[in-house]
Amino acid sequence: xxxxxxxxxxxxxxxxxxxxxxxxxxxxxxxxxxxxxxxxxxxxxxxxxxxxxxxxxxxxxxxxxxxxxxxxxxxxxxxxxxxxxxxxxxxxxxxxxxxxxxxxxxxxxxxxxxxxxxxxxxxxxxxxxxxxxxxxxxxxxxxxxxxxxxxxxxxxxxxxxxxxxxxxxxxxxxxxxxxxxxxxxxxxxxxxxxxxxxxxxxxxxxxxxxxxxxxxxxxxxxxxxxxxxxxxxxxxxxxxxxxxxxxxxxxxxxxxxxxxxxxxxxxxxxxxxxxxxxxxxxxxxxxxxxxxxxxxxxxxxxxxxxxxxxxxxxxxxxxxxxxxxxxxxxxxxxxxxxxxxxxxxxxxxxxxxxxxxxxxxxxxxxxxxxxxxxxxxxxxxxxxxxxxxxxxxxxxxxxxxxxxxxxxxxxxxxxxxxxxxxxxxxxxxxxxxxxxxxxxxxxxxxxxxxxxxxxxxxxxxxxxxxxxxxxxxxxxxxxxxxxxxxxxxxxxxxxxxxxxxxxxxxx
Ligand SMILES: Cc1cc2nc3c(=O)[nH]c(=O)nc-3n(C[C@H](O)[C@H](O)[C@H](O)COP(=O)(O)OP(=O)(O)OC[C@H]3O[C@@H](n4cnc5c(N)ncnc54)[C@H](O)[C@@H]3O)c2cc1C
Numbered sequence: 001x002x003x004x005x006x007x008x009x010x011x012x013x014x015x016x017x018x019x020x021x022x023x024x025x026x027x028x029x030x031x032x033x034x035x036x037x038x039x040x041x042x043x044x045x046x047x048x049x050x051x052x053x054x055x056x057x058x059x060x061x062x063x064x065x066x067x068x069x070x071x072x073x074x075x076x077x078x079x080x081x082x083x084x085x086x087x088x089x090x091x092x093x094x095x096x097x098x099x100x101x102x103x104x105x106x107x108x109x110x111x112x113x114x115x116x117x118x119x120x121x122x123x124x125x126x127x128x129x130x131x132x133x134x135x136x137x138x139x140x141x142x143x144x145x146x147x148x149x150x151x152x153x154x155x156x157x158x159x160x161x162x163x164x165x166x167x168x169x170x171x172x173x174x175x176x177x178x179x180x181x182x183x184x185x186x187x188x189x190x191x192x193x194x195x196x197x198x199x200x201x202x203x204x205x206x207x208x209x210x211x212x213x214x215x216x217x218x219x220x221x222x223x224x225x226x227x228x229x230x231x232x233x234x235x236x237x238x239x240x241x242x243x244x245x246x247x248x249x250x251x252x253x254x255x256x257x258x259x260x261x262x263x264x265x266x267x268x269x270x271x272x273x274x275x276x277x278x279x280x281x282x283x284x285x286x287x288x289x290x291x292x293x294x295x296x297x298x299x300x301x302x303x304x305x306x307x308x309x310x311x312x313x314x315x316x317x318x319x320x321x322x323x324x325x326x327x328x329x330x331x332x333x334x335x336x337x338x339x340x341x342x343x344x345x346x347x348x349x350x351x352x353x354x355x356x357x358x359x360x361x362x363x364x365x366x367x368x369x370x371x372x373x374x375x376x377x378x379x380x381x382x383x384x385x386x387x388x389x390x391x392x393x394x395x396x397x398x399x400x401x402x403x404x405x406x407x408x409x410x411x412x413x414x415x416x417x418x419x420x421x422x423x424x425x426x427x428x429x430x431x432x433x434x435x436x437x438x439x440x441x442x443x444x445x446x447x448x449x450x451x452x453x454x455x456x457x458x459x460x461x462x463x464x465x466x467x468x469x470x471x472x473x474x475x476x477x478x479x480x481x482x483x484x485x486x487x488x489x490x491x492x493x494x495x496x497x498x499x500x501x502x503x504x505x506x507x
Pocket of ligand 1: 009010011012013014015032033034035038039040041042054055056057058059060248249250251279280313315381435438439440441446447448476477478479484485486487489490
């Protein structure tokens with residue numbers, strides 16, 4: 001008998017939900033995590049009197065308690081995990097610094113369409129019908145989810161025709177059909193940096209589902225940072241009888257004749273199993289973990305090489321000794337872009353010291369008591385293409401990161417006409433190298449493979465069985481079939497756990 005029914009490598013969002021789902025169904029599960037705490041990017045850290053959120057700006061697909069979205073259903077109903085979710089107050093404030101555009105957008109489909117129309121009169125009808133199409137795509141995805149991989153083709157054709165029609169196209173191609181005025185399109189595209197690739201290459205399916213979910217049900221965050229959620233899922237795994245080992249890196253996924261036989265850890269221990277769920281990326285698994293290397297089929301390498309790795313991030317975290325009101329910060333989420341030529345903005349992710357895109361959060365605007373009275377927590381995030389920070393010589397690393405951080409804060413101050421630098425009590429800076437060290441992701445990637453139409457959620461779902469290159473090895477998390485982000489990685493863990501139970505003949 002194997003030591004474990006399933007071994008999960010990594011306790012990020014995907015690994016934890018997989019562990020919780022498997023252990024809830026009675027599987028003997030071991031989760032091995034190289035770090036000393038759960039969550040991967042979903043965590044928290046303390047500096048002085050501030051507890052910072054390292055990654056999450058907002059979570060999609062949570063919804064209110066009375067109308068639960070997929071993530072809330074997964075956590076509360078399927079896994080029995082309680083998280084104190086807080087809805088963030090507005091969709092976003094977006095400032096285009098060279099175009100004199102400054103908009104604050106509400107959640108709610110009608111409210112959003114009204115607001116766009118307020119800024120760009122005459123745009124409402126086109127925006128509204130665009131959002132109707134987004135709703136149709138989301139309905140189709142929900143149908144596919146409910147059909148558990150066996151959709152009725154007639155239902156798809158009859159009821160979800162627009163989903164099928166738009167699936168092979170990019171956001172830009174589909175949006176162009178609606179006659180939305182250019183200025184309104186700029187407002188509509190503000191969330192593009194959450195997916196992090198230009199709309200000229202972004203899958204419309206993924207974009208439309210994300211946009212509609214955010215606008216219809218709002219964005220949410222756990223009250224006590226994302227660590228609250230990770231700790232709650234971890235607790236559920238343990239209560240279900242699962243085992244989690246921290247400070248334990250998996251160095252080898254042992255494979256014999258095309259089948260998983262176990263893992264070897266950094267402590268030299270070997271555990272036998274026929275099923276591994278890997279929360280690290282396929283790129284990392286095939287290049288570093290599968291042992292012996294000869295067990296990795298050439299098609300597996302070809303598949304990961306055909307994909308484009310997503311970006312990494314650079315974040316400045318500030319604890320300020322003044323309240324948001326005193327600082328003049330009235331909103332939670334700010335997108336500050338130089339302009340809205342998204343191809344050029346994306347190209348700037350390769351430019352080390354000249355950030356033209358930033359997503360900034362003032363946490364107190366969603367959770368007023370997240371820091372002591374009279375103080376404020378902020379974070380400023382930009383993206384970098386893989387490898388850009390590798391060009392920085394070790395002796396220049398500190399000065400370059402301080403320079404970029406200063407630019408980010410300065411850009412925000414100029415765009416918002418506020419003054420922050422005199423009020424900084426704590427500052428922490430994370431670069432792509434920090435994220436690479438922290439989770440071991442390839443090139444510090446914080447997003448999985450880029451979701452272009454040919455490699456987005458639908459093609460990945462359709463190819464899932466064909467891509468089982470090694471029997472017993474499946475993937476969960478942001479690099480898996482649902483693509484990246486909190487909701488996708490959490491939900492992927494559940495699906496992959498259920499598929500693994502099916503492999504085991506349990507369901
Ligand atoms: C700055 C930033 C902002 C973000 N903002 C948002 C946002 O607002 N909304 C949103 O939805 N998403 C956001 N994201 C993306 C989101 O955080 C990720 O998509 C998601 O958390 C990825 O989860 P995952 O399951 O892939 O696991 P990861 O978080 O990648 O964790 C993987 C885990 O596996 C462990 N591991 C890896 N290899 C091994 C090994 N060999 N042995 C043992 N353990 C191993 C790692 O230590 C880690 O704990 C953001 C990310 C960052 C960094």
